Amino acid sequence: MIHEQLKIISKQLIAKDTVEMTFRGRMAQEKILPGQFLHLLVGEGTNHMLRRPISIAGVDRQASTITIIFKLLGEGTNTLAKAAPGDQLDALGPCGQGYPVDDLQLEKALLVGGGIGVPPLYYLAQCLKRKGVHVTMVAGFQNKAQVFYENQFRLLGNYYLATDDGSAGEKGFVTDIINAEKLDFDQYFTCGPTGMLKAVSTQLSNQEGFISIEQRMGCGIGACFACVVPAPDSANGYKKICKDGPVFRAKEVVLT
């Protein structure tokens, strides 16, 4: 993990309230696993005492760029979105533990993402594909206006889309698609709202899988104990999401 002023080189709205931002910086030369995140300083002065964690959605080592995708939710993300190409953002990263792509032994991967849980899975899909793994992506969004990266995912493997209101893809949840399509895979990888993570990991409880969890963070580096999650089989009984996660083996932690 390093601390760097990342220079914004592009910014665009890719779906309703959804911003894709690309930075240039030497951080792109670090070893970065999908699922790892940036911990971003917001604004100036004392308005925002806490950084914002945003997953890394893409890395281009050659161009030395890192891409993130974030949803405009509150004051922090709205302030981030005001920064323009040429501006610098103060970032800590890559933070936490990502999906252990190098160590994985598998042929077919199922990726299940909901909303702002989709971005890290795009970088994961790229890494898996590079490894020769066959990727199936199931993406869930609230509605059509929220959908992003459909084409990008389709280039990497199978792609299924669900929206809550049926305005794009199937009407329903990602779990409905997994059910209906009887998807075949060795391991699954999921990221999204806690409700979805619970549903997916329950549905797939017989399979090996990884989940990525969100929690409100203080330090983002493991020092403040803000972001713990119960991990009954671990030495201490808990894991820190910012440092030991956000990616965990599905059975390692207890979603609350």
Added chain:
Amino acid sequence: MIHEQLKIISKQLIAKDTVEMTFRGRMAQEKILPGQFLHLLVGEGTNHMLRRPISIAGVDRQASTITIIFKLLGEGTNTLAKAAPGDQLDALGPCGQGYPVDDLQLEKALLVGGGIGVPPLYYLAQCLKRKGVHVTMVAGFQNKAQVFYENQFRLLGNYYLATDDGSAGEKGFVTDIINAEKLDFDQYFTCGPTGMLKAVSTQLSNQEGFISIEQRMGCGIGACFACVVPAPDSANGYKKICKDGPVFRAKEVVLT
């Protein structure tokens, strides 16, 4: 007094840490007396809960512009200075009571300004000159680097300059110049740090004069009682600087 988003049309550094900023807005069409001030919102969000009072240093009704000059002192003025032409500043103004130019009966005026007390006197000098009054300006600054508007004042009348270190004009204080030059005038008008106001009004205690006072302000409109100054002969025993001032007859208030 009105509330307006004033559009910045120019900004320049005119001396060390001293910014001249010109706005366009309909406020310029209001009746504005020299000595009145703008109460300016600083920054966004909750970083600055208090506005900053800055004197009006010039008005051009035809061009519909208002000019201010301010010194970079702390966070507020530094944030103000970051705004660029095209940006808008949230202003209340014109606030308070200025020098009663219209009602004055005089032929020769002595203006005595120190540091950031100089700007309102420039607008005053213009108004007086327009009225046919002969203007003598005595300006005091810390040192040469701080001096501004020397040429502008010279175009309006006599001009004397003092600096604390003698790096421009005479070495010493404005009171030394008043002493040495035996300046002849009907009324005096002074604005600057409290120490200077005290020295000048003591030195000229036999003459009629007006002073303009600074004080830390809350509301800037007379509602919060933050900015009172004792005025023993008044009905309540005090005046509010933001509303009854900042300009007072020299003998009306007690400088503390």
Added chain:
Amino acid sequence: MNLAVQLPGLTMKNPILPASGCFGFGKEYAELYDLNLLGAITIKAATGTARYGNATPRVAETDAGMLNAIGLQNPGVNQIMEQELPFLANYDTPIMANVAGSTIEEYVEVAQKISRHPVIKAIELNISCPNVKEGGVQFGTDPALAQTVTAAVKEVSTVPVYVKLSPNVTDITAIASAAEAGGADGLSLINTLTGMQINLANRRPLLANKIGGLSGPAVKPVAIRMVYQVRQVTDLPIIGMGGVRTAEDVLEFLLAGASAVAVGTANFQHPFVCPEIIQQLPAVLEKYGFANAVEAIGKGHEHANTHLSRT
């Protein structure tokens, strides 16, 4: 959307009122907008005789807040009644008089007089001003005294009495309960937290009074906590305040248990903040699922256990 709320003495078109000391006696803001837009108005503290208040500087800016040490400057109750209140009779917005004093007798005198003025619809008993040596803060930190002064004022007041609580106490609920025992018709909280800023250049406290009262968004979490805690120990209506500057902040106070919400410091940053909040409140209430203002009051407690950590 119906924003009206009804509190003892105060029939309010909407739950928004300026906080005492931040709005003078209304005249200055009346030049900016129509005071009839407001739900109510709290006027500056009145004492028995005129007070000059503290030396200047009296205010300082802090991160997301400010300090003030005005020191209860006011022209005294008689002059307020003669010179300031007649102007407010031009509006149909209910006026709440903030009453301060150094002794029980002074509180009683002021309350007795001012409550009889026809524009005054309620009294806010200020037992919490931190900025004067004898300004009543001891009444706000000692439950027994709080009860005594409340009872004494209740006895003479012809209008409902809201007791304004100081946050500078170990247990806010004890003072709230004492005020209730004294017969308060409502509670008003919070007044300012005591704080200080030191001027690095001259090495002394920046305020002439040294200590001042901290207000503004910085204190909002403390205010929300206290309104929430007080809501759990009494059914008295609460006027909540501390750091409000948006319609969202107002909703947060309503959820915490306030029936009306006062706006202080934010008036200085944005002089039109009260009418702007009133304008935005319907959309915010609707966004979060409320059909009117009354519905939101106390709704932050429905998921709560009754047991709270003692703090």
Added chain:
Amino acid sequence: MNLAVQLPGLTMKNPILPASGCFGFGKEYAELYDLNLLGAITIKAATGTARYGNATPRVAETDAGMLNAIGLQNPGVNQIMEQELPFLANYDTPIMANVAGSTIEEYVEVAQKISRHPVIKAIELNISCPNVKEGGVQFGTDPALAQTVTAAVKEVSTVPVYVKLSPNVTDITAIASAAEAGGADGLSLINTLTGMQINLANRRPLLANKIGGLSGPAVKPVAIRMVYQVRQVTDLPIIGMGGVRTAEDVLEFLLAGASAVAVGTANFQHPFVCPEIIQQLPAVLEKYGFANAVEAIGKGHEHANTHLSRT
């Protein structure tokens, strides 16, 4: 410039130390910079046995501050001594152990054990954690209890004891004096102010624990006021904290009477804030006319009357 300050047990190269709970046991920040740069380090609270702490969410952002309700999560004193302290032995920076408990016995047990570890140079007795039902906050709000627990810990500790005071009290000087009477070697203030944030969307307090501790720049004026007041009633050295994020803030605390200054929340905003402050401190001290750090301590009192308004 000489930044060194000398406090009981703590020989500090400079007056800056991270505040307890904001720096873990040092390991994470050690990956970012050399801990030898720091004047001292306060480690996370230790209790008798491991505690899991509160449910999540445990933090929330507020204007110029944050709320936390970690709830004293820690692996227990034995494991801290075995697993965490050896790493800190690699540095020549003095370590202060923050000691918490639910009972006097627990405080005594933890202090007795941890004070005997060679890296521990002082104890910070945490009688002020607002975030646990039985976390010792009653010891921090009742002067008699404060004195008792201080005396009990002093009896067993082999290193100097700093008592960490809660700001959630009516009279901070009473608790400070009680700690002094109990034999404290120094005082540490302030801990967090209790506060709450309500989540508008789900209508419940955002923190799982409902109430949390407010920290960050928002509380600095309260902290400065308390350090200043406590400085006037005792000669014990004070470790000041609350909202520090710049070298100017550090000077403000020194002027108020602190001999060393702790930095908490600001570490989250700027992980390098401590070494950056240390780097900037000489220029700031010089700008305001000081030749070293010690000279500035308490200098905000020289112009002050001795009489302060009671608050």
